[in-house]
Amino acid sequence: MPGHDAPGASAGPAADGLSAGPAADGVRLDVSDLEVRLGRGHRDSRVYRDGADVVGEVSFAVRAGQVLGLVGESGSGKTTVVLALLGHSRRGLRISAGQVKVDGVDLLRLPPAELRAFRGARVAYVPQDPSAALNPALRVGTQLREAMRVHPGVVDDPEGRILEVLREVHLEASPDLLRRYPHQLSGGQQQRVGLAMAFACRPSLIVLDEPTTGLDVSTQRHVLDTIRSLCRAYGVAAVYVSHDLAVVGGLVSEVAVMYSGRIIEIGPTARVFGDPLHPYTRGLLGAVPSPLMAARLTGIDGQPPRPGRRPAGCSFAPRCGFATDECRSDQPAPVHVDSRAVRCLRVTQVRADAGRAPAAVGGLAASGGETPVLSLRGVSAGYGRKAVLSGIDLDVPAESCVAVVGESGSGKTTLARCIVGLHGNWTGDITFEGAPLAAAARDRPRQVLRRVQYVFQNPYTSLNPRKTVGQIVAQPLEQYLRLRYQERSERAARALADVSLGADFLSRYPDQLSGGERQRVAIARALVVQPDLLICDEVTSALDVSVQAVIVELLRALVAERRIAMIFITHNLALMRSIAQSVAVLRDGAVVESGPVEQVLEHPADPYTIRLMEDVPKLAFPGAS
Amino acid sequence: MAAAAPEVPPGRPAPAGAPASAARAGRHPWLSVLWTAARTPRGAAGLAMAVLVVLVALAGPVFAPHSPNALLTLTFAKPSGQFPLGGDELGRDVLSRLLDGGRLLLFMAAVATAIGIVAGAAAGISAAYLRGAPDGIIMRSVDVILSFPQLVFALLLLSLAGPKSWLIVLAVGVSHAPAVARVIRSATLDVAERDYVKVAELQGMRPVKVMAREILPNLISPLMVEAGLRLTYSIVIMAGLAFLGFGQPPPAANWGTMINENRVGLPLNPWAVIAPAVLIALLTIGTNTFTDAVARVAIGVDRRPEEAALVDELGPEQA
Numbered sequence: 001m002p003g004h005d006a007p008g009a010s011a012g013p014a015a016d017g018l019s020a021g022p023a024a025d026g027v028r029l030d031v032s033d034l035e036v037r038l039g040r041g042h043r044d045s046r047v048y049r050d051g052a053d054v055v056g057e058v059s060f061a062v063r064a065g066q067v068l069g070l071v072g073e074s075g076s077g078k079t080t081v082v083l084a085l086l087g088h089s090r091r092g093l094r095i096s097a098g099q100v101k102v103d104g105v106d107l108l109r110l111p112p113a114e115l116r117a118f119r120g121a122r123v124a125y126v127p128q129d130p131s132a133a134l135n136p137a138l139r140v141g142t143q144l145r146e147a148m149r150v151h152p153g154v155v156d157d158p159e160g161r162i163l164e165v166l167r168e169v170h171l172e173a174s175p176d177l178l179r180r181y182p183h184q185l186s187g188g189q190q191q192r193v194g195l196a197m198a199f200a201c202r203p204s205l206i207v208l209d210e211p212t213t214g215l216d217v218s219t220q221r222h223v224l225d226t227i228r229s230l231c232r233a234y235g236v237a238a239v240y241v242s243h244d245l246a247v248v249g250g251l252v253s254e255v256a257v258m259y260s261g262r263i264i265e266i267g268p269t270a271r272v273f274g275d276p277l278h279p280y281t282r283g284l285l286g287a288v289p290s291p292l293m294a295a296r297l298t299g300i301d302g303q304p305p306r307p308g309r310r311p312a313g314c315s316f317a318p319r320c321g322f323a324t325d326e327c328r329s330d331q332p333a334p335v336h337v338d339s340r341a342v343r344c345l346r347v348t349q350v351r352a353d354a355g356r357a358p359a360a361v362g363g364l365a366a367s368g369g370e371t372p373v374l375s376l377r378g379v380s381a382g383y384g385r386k387a388v389l390s391g392i393d394l395d396v397p398a399e400s401c402v403a404v405v406g407e408s409g410s411g412k413t414t415l416a417r418c419i420v421g422l423h424g425n426w427t428g429d430i431t432f433e434g435a436p437l438a439a440a441a442r443d444r445p446r447q448v449l450r451r452v453q454y455v456f457q458n459p460y461t462s463l464n465p466r467k468t469v470g471q472i473v474a475q476p477l478e479q480y481l482r483l484r485y486q487e488r489s490e491r492a493a494r495a496l497a498d499v500s501l502g503a504d505f506l507s508r509y510p511d512q513l514s515g516g517e518r519q520r521v522a523i524a525r526a527l528v529v530q531p532d533l534l535i536c537d538e539v540t541s542a543l544d545v546s547v548q549a550v551i552v553e554l555l556r557a558l559v560a561e562r563r564i565a566m567i568f569i570t571h572n573l574a575l576m577r578s579i580a581q582s583v584a585v586l587r588d589g590a591v592v593e594s595g596p597v598e599q600v601l602e603h604p605a606d607p608y609t610i611r612l613m614e615d616v617p618k619l620a621f622p623g624a625s
Numbered sequence: 626m627a628a629a630a631p632e633v634p635p636g637r638p639a640p641a642g643a644p645a646s647a648a649r650a651g652r653h654p655w656l657s658v659l660w661t662a663a664r665t666p667r668g669a670a671g672l673a674m675a676v677l678v679v680l681v682a683l684a685g686p687v688f689a690p691h692s693p694n695a696l697l698t699l700t701f702a703k704p705s706g707q708f709p710l711g712g713d714e715l716g717r718d719v720l721s722r723l724l725d726g727g728r729l730l731l732f733m734a735a736v737a738t739a740i741g742i743v744a745g746a747a748a749g750i751s752a753a754y755l756r757g758a759p760d761g762i763i764m765r766s767v768d769v770i771l772s773f774p775q776l777v778f779a780l781l782l783l784s785l786a787g788p789k790s791w792l793i794v795l796a797v798g799v800s801h802a803p804a805v806a807r808v809i810r811s812a813t814l815d816v817a818e819r820d821y822v823k824v825a826e827l828q829g830m831r832p833v834k835v836m837a838r839e840i841l842p843n844l845i846s847p848l849m850v851e852a853g854l855r856l857t858y859s860i861v862i863m864a865g866l867a868f869l870g871f872g873q874p875p876p877a878a879n880w881g882t883m884i885n886e887n888r889v890g891l892p893l894n895p896w897a898v899i900a901p902a903v904l905i906a907l908l909t910i911g912t913n914t915f916t917d918a919v920a921r922v923a924i925g926v927d928r929r930p931e932e933a934a935l936v937d938e939l940g941p942e943q944a
Binding site for chain 2: 420421422441442446449454456457458461462463464465466467475476479480525
């Protein structure tokens with residue numbers, strides 16, 4: 001059991017950085033002043049001699065049986081920190097300073113051979129995507145045994161241990177399962193195998209890098225329950241990285257919020273999420289949609305600075321509503337307030353500013369009565385012989401937003417592709433403003449194509465990387481409307497202004513934009529031709545929660561202002577609540593329940609919807625008055 | 626500042642004065658790929674070798690001390706002050722012939738490569754994008770041509786019509802096309818499934834336009850690599866054809882022909898064979914090394930550390 005030499009004395013000084021408190025007994029992981037810099041010593045070192053720090057001044061401690069949550073937007077350095085916990089740095093980076101002590105042993109000072117022996121046996125890693133992390137050519141049993149074979153002597157009875165650990169992660173401990181290949185398991189089962197591999201050697205520290213990101217809500221909930229009970233049972237210290245605040249809120253006892261390579265707030269989860277003190281933490285929490293109410297989401301505009309381009313003062317100052325001149329010139333040191341540490345010069349002012357409760361969105365009455373803009377009757381579709389959709393009925397009233405929710409594999413995207421004509425192999429009737437639509441896009445008149453616009457899920461693949469933003473937004477004007485060059489340019493600039501992008505974006509290329517900016521460009525491209533129906537397919541799933549909030553609010557405003565109808569496809573029940581008036585719940589290619597949003601979410605009738613609502617992680621902490 | 630602005634001229638490389646911003650020189654991403662590749666040790670070495678030989682070939686005729694075809698010295702004369710590389714089988718100056726014999730070879734190789742790349746890319750993109758019957762017809766024809774060894778295919782055409790320069794170029798170019806088509810087809814299969822291609826289809830864009838405007842610009846990297854590779858093959862094949870006697874008609878100098886003509890005199894004046902052989906070797910090794918560096922940069926093995934780290938960190942949450 002844990003009682004190792006707790007480095008209580010060495011981690012004492014309060015000014016050493018951000019540690020939530022003095023290290024007490026049972027500290028299994030103690031990180032102090034960790035710093036990772038950009039590639040000095042690389043071949044290209046002529047250019048990057050002075051590598052900027054990617055993360056720095058990172059200090060925290062985790063006790064046995066506890067889980068520390070590490071949250072932040074992409075690019076905040078979360079993954080860089082947790083890889084450093086294994087003594088690893090990615091190509092082009094190197095760990096330049098600090099200590100990572102696991103049970104008192106500093107990983108970063110170990111010679112390579114000892115570090116290798118340490119990894120897997122004492123420190124384990126659970127990666128984000130189990131389907132990519134498991135070797136598809138090896139059987140599950142082989143991969144589980146591998147962990148123990150490379151660390152002989154750590155476990156007495158490897159075969160017995162395998163069956164034991166499989167039971168612990170709630171997998172059937174049978175020879176049949178061990179003989180299977182990863183592709184014969186579901187996503188949840190794959191991630192359980194990943195967990196079993198990590199726990200097999202009974203490590204002291206487990207690092208979990210967004211292990212539930214790709215999973216459905218119900219599976220996610222079960223995997224999270226497993227993680228929680230295992231950490232407690234084994235007395236391991238765990239670090240859980242996630243961008244999903246609701247997931248972290250329900251799992252971890254202590255949370256660290258990262259921004260631009262620094263921990264800007266760390267403390268007990270209930271305090272940090274219940275009464276956030278850093279303006280950034282507040283912003284993040286305000287951006288999280290709730291399945292319990294139709295909240296107006298407040299995002300954080302702008303994007304975090306890149307390593308080496310941080311402003312002189314606080315990195316968050318350019319996006320912060322509380323920032324003063326002092327914030328822009330002085331680096332904030334951690335301040336210990338109310339059982340946590342915060343890097344903000346204006347903590348007292350932020351605290352005094354009573355956090356506004358999320359504003360409810362009013363007046364979302366479904367405008368019914370009129371003939372629907374789009375209506376589907378008995379639509380079925382499939383790929384080859386495999387049926388994906390069966391007998392879908394759906395009406396989209398004018399000027400309203402209909403959400404289509406479902407888990408992965410439920411057929412949401414196929415439904416959208418049938419409507420826009422990308423998936424030509426469907427049967428049934430789809431009528432748009434009373435006229436039937438041809439199956440495939442190439443058989444539809446140009447004007448019909450123009451009036452139904454589609455925004456793709458992933459803005460990283462929906463914009464041609466070889467075209468400027470101006471060319472991308474002007475292209476539909478040329479294709480649909482045959483406008484002249486001058487007219488196209490003017491309209492494109494106006495469309496960009498509508499999505500809050502300046503004229504200087506016209507000449508940029510997509511790779512110079514952030515994810516949120518790219519999705520704005522995609523929305524501008526859809527709206528520039530004044531469609532009557534906009535289909536948004538998981539448009540925020542590739543984006544950070546703060547950016548997601550901005551995009552959803554933008555869509556809501558634009559759609560209301562232009563009185564166009566929208567189909568909003570998502571797997572996120574909470575998000576849909578903030579934008580849609582009615583909803584259709586899709587499961588295995590069939591609509592299991594539909595109706596007004598409040599009715600379906602508050603009084604779900606179908607067992608499937610009831611389960612979804614129970615399993616969706618909710619971020620509910622008292623105190624954020 | 627206008628929308629759909631004409632493309633920035635590609636002649637503007639990444640800001641040379643501020644290399645740190647080269648990663649952001651997104652005007653033409655493939656230009657920055659070339660630029661980055663040229664700065665890796667591998668790429669720099671390859672480029673230096675290739676450029677040296679190209680300079681010799683282009684500027685050579687100006688500096689040639691004698692006429693390449695005049696009979697000036699003894700057959701296979703040893704190198705001397707007046708003739709640094711000695712004489713050839715007819716007593717012509719080896720140095721002058723060497724300096725004169727590269728230009729046409731390189732020019733023909735470049736044209737043949739262009740023919741091969743254009744034809745191969747057109748076939749490969751159409752096959753992959755149109756799928757179905759066109760794919761079958763194009764790729765099966767490709768398989769048929771591929772079943773002939775390249776050199777045999779060229780020899781077959783030349784033995785039928787005789788060694789004419791345009792026919793050599795055409796034969797070598799056509800023999801490249803199938804291999805290029807295969808590579809470009811598989812690259813296109815990936816690009817054709819991207820969402821921006823679907824967007825163009827939803828805008829009612831004609832297939833030819835989709836291929837030319839949406840797909841082709843995204844194939845620049847594989848095309849550059851193919852072009853480099855095919856250029857070396859062209860040079861080797863043409864030199865080889867010349868060696869076999871299917872070069873330009875006799876008096877004209879050509880590195881390949883020189884090796885053939887002078888190999889009987891190898892014991893007397895080895896330079897008449899070694900010098901052209903070294904130039905051909907330098908050029909093929911150089912272009913291959915540089916092409917290799919470009920490919921490594923394009924797939925990210927030798928990417929700049931900052932860029933690689935940021936792509937990992939800032940990439941899409943789910944690809």
